[in-house]
Amino acid sequence: MIEQFAKSVDIGLSKPEKTLPSKYFYDKNGDALFVEIMNMPEYYLTRCEMEIFSTQTAALIESFQADKNTYFELIELGAGDGTKTSKLLEALSTEGYQFDYLPVDISKNSLDQLQTSLEQSLPDVSVIPKHGDYFEMLGSIKDSHHPKVVLFLGSNIGNMTDAVASDFLYQLGANLSKGDKLLLGTDLIKSADIVLPAYNDKKGITSEFNINLLHRMNAELGASFDPDEFVHAPEYCIDEGIAKSYLLSARKQSVEIEATGKTYHFKEGEKIHTEISRKYNDDILSKILAKTDFEITQKFTDQNNYFADYLLSRN
Template sequence: MLEEFKNDVIEGLSRITNKALPSKYFYDKRGDDLFVKITQLPEYYLTRAEMEIFQKRTADIIAALDLDSKKRYSLVELGAGDGTKTVHLLRALVEGNFDFEYLPVDISSDALDGIAAFLNAELPALAIKPSHSDYFKALENFKQDGTAKIILFLGSNIGNLTDDQATEFIYRLGSSLGVGDKIILGVDLKKAKEIILPAYNDQQGVTAEFNLNLLDRMNRELGTNFKRTGFIHAPIYDEEVGIAKSYIKSLQRQSVTLGRHRFSFAKDELIHLEVSRKYDDDVVKQILSRTDITWEHKITDSNNFFADYILQRN
């Protein structure tokens, strides 16, 4: 993992233009803690909006899934998080006497341990089988177990992909499913920049600290010599296209070393960290158009900030 981290940093910062760092490296222990704080910020509406859907529209979700009481289901959550949203759906399914098993998938064993402990306390009757694995490896393992599948991919995590990458992801997801299997896809909807941009640039500076913590991680784990005071957090949002981007901006001309490698930065040069795509129906339809997946239903929160699309494998 450390060697992969190092190679990704060298590749991303060696570029003459469009320097970049993969957002997956945000999540060391401090990064995890900071992201939890971000989700609780008044400006960060995403978690609250999807939580409202799972709290108040659970019956609509179950109706849209069109479950068969005679079938056994595997409810597979990719990137399971802490379970506080999913628990509302799981509780309704348990109380409805549906025959299912919950299979959270995550590359973090700590996250899986946490969600298992939480759900065992909340729903002792729930059959839970955590999978510490890559998404598609886990799905391949589940493919032949004879159950119908419901895949949850929540939190607008798909928004970290370009539209082409999202199409490829959904296509691969479909290839791991059987005809009639379902997907619950959570996406952040397009809105005015006055709503979206503060979600990535809060007044308390927690998001800035979250992004700049990546510099500290590289210094600590890879031996780079970034100076935090030489960089600032610099998010942007293109309202017309519907894409938010997170950058770190160099405040001066400077250089940073990693072993024998030296990376030079011009004043105001940007390091790209993350894309956060916002969606409308047209974008979702375009992404699905080159896959075997179709859109069946759309469920939104009361502000129409967020949507969970119910999709089906054909």
């Protein structure tokens, strides 16, 4: 993991327009900070999707077209703390569906906490955690030949460019069989006064989350970042429909990283692009799905129409 981390950082910081991979936000401290972010008043995404899962649980389950007499696998990519999914798990268990819940996450810490929590709150639900990369884990269960329902929630798909998202969904479909389902959580396009505060909250938790990536590189890669010399700088344009997070260098400075054996130079005001959060509508998603094996069969939205969970079927 450290070797790949170092390689990814080196590639990103060696570009003319510097980048860092957002997947490395999630160490133990990053996990805890993201839980705080999800509970912020400004971060509407979690509340909106929770509303869908809480008020439309029966409709979601019906959309899966699962047979109570046929075992299926419920696979969640990037499961996190599983708060929303627990609503679904409880209903499926209560109604007598036969299934295993397979949460997949790159964070072992998140998986351990999720498994412990579900063992206490839903002891009748079979939980089989899968630690690692999405496709590596999907590949390991590809040949099970059981029906599958995949959850990819929280608008995690929005952390990808449209081209990468299209390829991701194509590869995901390649690991599934005809008739399998994907429930895809997406943040819908809205005005900047609603979107931007979700990435720039008043308490500065999002800033701390972004800057935690520098602390992680210092601890794990032997980097010499001074986190106080970088500023969290989010941007959002409704016409583009993409929120972007940057770390901005407050002064001209150089940073050494032992794990790469290199020194990286920053100009005053130079930005490191750390994350995107794509916002969607039906047209955007349809274009992304055009070269995949999925088609939209249903759409669930919150009462404000801020967020949508699309039910996709594998052709």
